[in-house]
Amino acid sequence: MARLLNAARTPTHCAPAADRGVRALAPSLLLALLALPELLAVPAAPAVAQMNDLDATIDVRAIASDGERSYLDGGLGLLRFDENHQGLRIGELRLGYLGQFADIVHVTVEAVSYADGDRLPLDPTEAFVEIRPFPYLGWRSNVKIGAFYAPISLENRLQGWRSAYSLTPSAINTWIGEELRTIGAEYDLDWLGRQRGHDWEFGVGAAAFGWNESAGTLIAERGWALDDRQTTLFGYAADLGVGPTHRPRPFYWDIDRRAGYYVDGNAKYLDDLELRALHYDNRANPDVYEPALNDYAWHTWFNSAGARWTPAPDWTVISQWLQGDTCVAGLLFCWQYGSEFLLGSWQYGPDLLSARYDDFQTHADHPAFIAGVEQIGHAWTVAYERELAHSLSVLLEAMQVDSTMPARLELGERPGAVERMVQLAVRWDINIYH
Amino acid sequence: MRNNAQRRAGTHVNLRLRRASQSVNWCSVLCAALALLIATVARTADLSISVLDAHGRGVAGLVLVAMPDNAAARKRIGRVAVMDQINMQFVPDILVIQTGSSVDFPNSDQIQHQVYSFSAAKRFQLSLYAGHKYPPVVFDRPGLVTVGCNIHDSMLGYIYVTDSPYFGRSDAHGQLTLHNLPSGSYTVTAWHPRLEEGSANELHLRTTVVESEPGTVLFQLRRTVPISMPPHESKKWLDY
Ligand SMILES: [Cu+2]
DSSP states (O other): OHHHHHHHHHHHSSGGGGGGSSHHHHHHHHHHHHHHHHHHHHHHHOOOOEEEEEEEEEEEEEEEEESSSBBTTTBBOOOOOTTOOEEEEEEEEEEEEEETTTTEEEEEEEEEEEESSOSSSSEEEEEEEEOOOOTTEEEEEEEEEEOOOOOTTSSSEEEEEEEOSSSOOOHHHHHHHOOOOOOEEEEEEEEEEGTTOOOOEEEEEEEEEEEETTTTHHHHTTOOOOOOOOOTTTTTTTOOOSSOOOOOOSSOSSSOOOOEEEEEEEEEETTEEEEEEEEOOOOTTTTTTTTTTTEOEEEEEEEEEEEEEEEEEEEEEEEEEEEEEEETTTTTTEEEEEEEEEEEEEEEEEEEEEEEEEEEEESSSSTEEEEEOOOEEEEEEEEEEEETTEEEEEEEEEEEEEEEOGGGGGGOOOOOEEEEEEEEEEEEEEEEEE | OOOHHHHHHHHHHHHHHHHHHHHHHHHHHHHHHHHHHHHHHHHHEEEEEEEEOSSSSOOSSOEEEEESSSGGGGGOOOEEOOOEEEETTSSSSSSEEETTTTTEEBBOOOOOEEEEEEEEEEEEEEEEEEESOSOOOOOOOOOOHHHHSOOOOOOOOOEEEEEEEEEEEETTTSSEEEEEESSSSEEEEETTTOOOOSGGGHHHHHHEBBBBBBBEEEEEEEOOOOOOOOOOOOOOOOOO
16 A cells, blocks of 8 residues: 555655646546556566475374284285384375575475485485476467476375375375385476466476386385385485395485386366376386496386366365386386276365276286285275364275285295274374564 | 656745635546436446346356446446455456556465466466465456466466446355446346356356336356366375
8 A cells, every 4th residue: 555655645746846736636646546557567566476395294093903914014015004014103204395586486395204214214206396487378388497397296285295095095096105206307288278268278288317226126026005105305215025125225316317108198177177288208228237226227207197076065085096117127017907997086175985896907017926016906995084174174085905916925925915094093193484 | 757857846836826716626637526426326227137047047156247338337436356265266256347456465484385376357467475465466457367377287266357337246145236336228248267158257247227127138048057166175185
């Protein structure tokens, strides 16, 4: 308001003293009013907009599980917490930073601790810079540089790439969190149709990345799993008990100096429907052996598609599909892997009720007794979340995973397993700096 | 600036002359305005607009505008409307204002927003901000202005800018009463971004306002389901 008054006052000061008065003020005021749109069209203060936001999440859980020895503990159980890891546990301690500079430059750093003896006590999962100019006539470019997630998951919508519907994400998104990170650059072009009065919006993107030649290792040595433990940028993927690489090793490593790529497309219809498709190929040279890791580069490629449908404001339906291949040692050993899930979620005031069915399979293209796993399975997950306060919520999740893996015979276990787990989580979000 | 310079150069004689002529002008303008005002007050009527769906239920939230054919009846009333930002949504998500009015865009969220529009009727952008940082934005051309946030693409607001001073939105019963419309012919428009009836989500009806006779206009829609509003987007959700 003060700025408006100043704008109106300025011309009056220019007028000679004799002319000062009501009548002289009128044309001046008119002038000022005429000039007002121009003054207001651009921000009056060309301030360098900047924001720094630091926040944290404390996620503590009570676990009851009858799971087989977890793959995180050298077994072939598909859950994060097995029979020997019940009781009170740290779900995660996360720290997130969001910085916005010079209006179009955004910096995101997400770090997490799972308190389970990983290499670093607190390790980033994502760290990237995003350049996002204002749209030009409905078109907008967006560039991301750093380490971030490819646009595949439609359920991981919370800060820190956590599922917005359950504690444990689907098999597909569990694997994305474990083995896929874009360490490189991504370019996106969006057409913001709704700003132009249309009902549809479209986007295309492409990325080039390195340090992801180990993607596929877990698929070949364990198959699919269901857990919410994301592999950190400098951490270990898993302490695998079988296969040629059963010692812990840093996960994101460049083995063959060859960049991988993905291309993706998306479409949105109003607020009702979002469709995504992506083709991924890490273009790894499966002949290259890395002595430091005691492993080959894994050539991994897949296609993925997904839909998120909001039939009514309180209802969300999500489905994703992923199908691909991973090969190692000069294409001598190849696995085909595929998974799909269907999730339904209902919001009723502070209550969120979700249910999901996962289906997954891993097939060795070579005789399975030579190396790695064959796997077939499905899972049911039911989750209930209640928001107690603005930043405090409780989450109860029950899941059952049925899987058959002949490789379990090597561990003296039966190939077929039914694993059940109930988790009760208390999540507390803290804004440290704003 | 030129006016000021001329004024500075002007003599006292000139000034005195101008003052004299101005006082004459003022009187005549004032008298004419007063006469017009009296005439207008005397020759007005209320207009009730209803919007019903195929089941006869009222349809809420539509922008309703009564545009007088007589341009002289479109008097300008400069106002400041408010479009807030709460929980990553524009509140209200639809505004109807008169040409020349302005809109204030405060941000009530903790997080920053970056508001823009590239609609033909008004192009503007407000750099990242929280709280109440910018003066209201003036909308000086009629038309539909779509407002977005460059950080959160799901945020969408609509500002319907009209030359008519007679407008509003239908209430929960699908009703809107416009008061003191000067008598004459009108085009009544109903608009909503998700109306999906008629061209450009807009319906038109013609009516005549007769002095001291309350008029009614009925928009009978074909739809049987309510106009669905955007789902509640959680403040925590990101665009991964
Ligand atoms: Cu925003």
